[in-house]
């Protein structure tokens with residue numbers, strides 16, 4: 001029998017298999033890797049086959065209602081797996097667990113509910129469930145960063161990995177549920193981040209993305225986000241560094257200057273605008289104006305003329321008029337985004353906008369505005385990619401392209417996907433490529449020999 005390190009007690013998970021399904025943002029993907037790491041220490045074995053699992057965990061997202069509806073569908077599916085294996089333990093973890101708490105047990109029939117700061121407690125919660133009691137822990141923490149837990153890398157391309165550098169959010173945008181589900185901001189000690197990045201590099205990884213809801217607020221002692229970026233970039237010129245997401249209100253010149261200084265810091269900034277109308281931005285509590293946002297875009301271009309800029313946009317926020325919507329369209333055109341994530345406003349219970357504003361744009365109208373935004377952005381993405389034709393880029397190879405094993409795919413510093421013929425290359429190589437053609441989503445290139 002296997003015992004824990006001290007030989008004192010049998011490992012609880014011995015011989016048992018854990019399956020985890022992840023929805024939502026990259027923070028969630030990172031959290032799932034933390035949970036697997038915690039459970040492996042208890043002897044659980046990670047499986048990719050849900051049918052052989054003894055424990056199924058669903059790591060959930062609450063950002064929009066349709067994300068939650070999809071997950072309710074998956075929770076209903078769990079009955080089927082339980083029928084096949086009556087001892088099965090089913091747990092809901094992450095943002096929906098934090099938001100709905102015991103209601104997931106009452107309405108969903110699950111065994112465990114664990115919020116984003118309760119993952120160290122997973123083994124106990126599973127033990128409770130195994131002995132027939134429901135396990136609930138939705139306590140949010142002011143300190144938890146899981147700093148010393150080495151994530152078990154589940155997304156195994158072996159080339160690029162995510163590193164969570166902070167948790168939570170203090171911005172309270174009126175529409176957003178994240179501050180309620182993920183708690184207040186806290187940053188990981190810089191040395192633990194640098195060590196994790198160095199370890200990834202030593203294991204062949206060539207790209208890390210530093211993750212946080214608002215990375216510009218990273219602070220640990222004297223180290224702010226620009227300093228942290230520089231520390232990670234110094235590990236090796238062969239290690240690319242990216243980050244996501246930054247808030248327009250505090251993307252500083254200092255950060256832009258550090259980005260410009262290091263070739264291995266990727267020239268791509270995701271800067272969610274949400275709206276182009278000052279009145280809507282004010283009601284969203286975004287704390288910047290359109291003019292401020294455009295000045296920050298100008299600053300990015302001053303420091304890095306070749307930097308890609310992408311964004312998030314919400315159509316049909318409370319009180320959004322046709323004129324406000326036109327201003328969003330004009331902002332999109334003025335900035336000329338390389339790509340964007342675009343959403344219909346979805347009211348989230350408990351948020352400022354749910355409590356104080358009326359969700360007064362009809363669903364049909366939100367749909368129309370969203371399609372106009374998508375159509376415009378697709379035109380701009382196509383144009384942005386077409387402008388790259390004839391140019392040279394250094395591409396970090398991620399693996400075989402989806403369509404053909406004779407072709408590879410990888411990303412430019414600007415985070416655009418490029419497909420080109422294999423030659424002698426493999427995942428993790430840097431290849432100089434000239435762009436020969438493009439679509440709205442992909443560049444097609446040729447190696448420069």
Ligand code: 5AD
Pocket residue numbers: 063064175176177272274312313314343344345346347348
């Ligand atoms: N409705 C629609 N979109 C939302 N987002 C966040 N909350 C909502 C909501 N209630 C979007 C924002 C954010 C992205 C992660 O999700 O654009 O930047």
Ligand code: SF4
Pocket residue numbers: 169170171172173176177178179213214247
């Ligand atoms: Fe939500 Fe705003 Fe925080 Fe982003 S910055 S997670 S949109 S509250």
